[in-house]
Amino acid sequence: MRLKVRSASSPGKIILFGEHFVVYGKPAIVSAIDLRAKVKIQPTSEPQVKLSNGSTHNPAVKAAEYILQELKINLGLIIDIESTIPPSAGLGSSASISVASAAATSLLLLDRIDLDLVREAAFVGEKLVHFNPSGIDTSIALYGGSGLYTRAESLKPINISIDRLLVIDTGKTRKTGEMVKKVREFYEENKEKFKEILEEYDEILNSVLDSFKNRNLEDIGKLMLRNQELLREIGVSCEEIEKAIKTALDAGAYGAKLTGAGGGGCVVALIDEDRLEKAVSMISEKFKVYTPRLSAEGVREEKT
Template identity: 35%
Template sequence: MAKASGKIILFGEHAVVYGYPGIAVPVKDAAVEVSISPSDYFSYETDRELYKEEKERLNDLLELLFFQLHAEKKDMEIKIRSTIPVASGMGSSAALSVALIRAIAEHLGKAIDDKKVNEIAFECEKMFHGTPSGIDNTVVTYGKPVYFYDGEMYFLKLKKPLHLVIANTGIKSPTKEAVLEVRQRYERDREEYSALFEKIGQIAGNAKTALESGETAQLGGLMDKNHALLQQIGVSCKELDELVSAAKSAGALGAKLAGAGKGGNMVALVEQDKKDGVMNSMKKLSKNIIYTEVKP
């Protein structure tokens, strides 16, 4: 069996597409599990609605994986289980790819290191998202916080643990569509959007410093500023704004949408002793709330 955790973007979404930095962290409390057993025929089953709806894409993904692993497609039974909300900015497709790669490689007796897993997962992400940034597959593969800038990725060394509350709007938020919509706006007004992306990039840079020095309180303010800029870009929505407001009112240090926007998830930074209050404040607004700790 192989397991791959989800991820959440703390800073820099959308701006990373235009060369600015971003920060993402693993979410160990949401994951995809893949188990494989011998069978007289090739089959797979899943408990996730998205994968059932997009059976053809999953078939294509499996074909790509066998090709990348230089392996012949053999008879086997694949079972997929997931607790990651789909199309919500938590890296469900990257987690699916990484878990499948590791499970298939293990079943076939093929040794594979994290670097190769990451390379194959990136090819899979292209199938899902067109022109992915590479953040999702890297965070999911290595299970570490990542600072991403200008095509390069660096693992972040946190000074203190992060306590995060993640709430889902229940509205699907496909990354590819949101990125395309922002691209169209950027093409219509390059000066305005370039300025917004630059500000988001500066926030991500400041957040990197705060994470490495343990300035948690400063991080909260940076999240609030990042959310305001994402509102200006036009990727927030009423449901996200209500969740952000509820979290802040309940004592969150900072809160923002996370991922592509227009739905999907938001994330709040909390002090550990206030997590229950923040989670309770959002129960009427979200049916899927996750608490996770990102350890140094």
């Protein structure tokens, strides 16, 4: 059988509530967004898996290599990546690239997307970047939609009743592993305080699930700000994040908070659809702004 070029794409993600706390057993609310990474895989006569620029140190490469090993196939591959997801910004870029690469490799070798195999391969790819990933990014990149994520139960679909959010890029990159380590150190040094923070997060989570049912945007915004207070307390906010939040609130947002690991990256803000255009105009004077739709489709095949 002559193998042809295959392509797949996968969505980025935002964490609306619960980043970092998910590592300590709490549920996080997460949604796929319609910023996507597209990966094209083509066979090559060279006995190596690499990007089109020659690099081999990339999650897409590791994910593809895993599938080749699992299927016991010896084949060289060239990988092309196109992505609208900003890297190192808390929007799941590395997981999306890993999932899309694994899916394209699965299509190339099996003529279908084997979700179990893709999930395993993508997790291996993401480890290259995050060392000990929670699995949240991989799950949402695979299945899309919106859900309540726990490490024990994976992704439980929920209706978050929000169509679109503002995503503000602070422009400051950071390493997820460093932020996770920082929170672990806070936990080790302040166990009683951390327990209180987790209890307060439980209250926020229960309240926001009710607010989603009622589509009460004002309450959801206030709860975002409360979640941000907790993230500030455990040391993962920074000056750039706080400035982006203030800019969003000044532009009329109901609430805003960091999304992802913190220490930089992106802020998400909730605003009425009819005020969105004006808010984007104001915020874009200081920051790069995205207005992604939520609950986007998961991994899918793309035309080559």
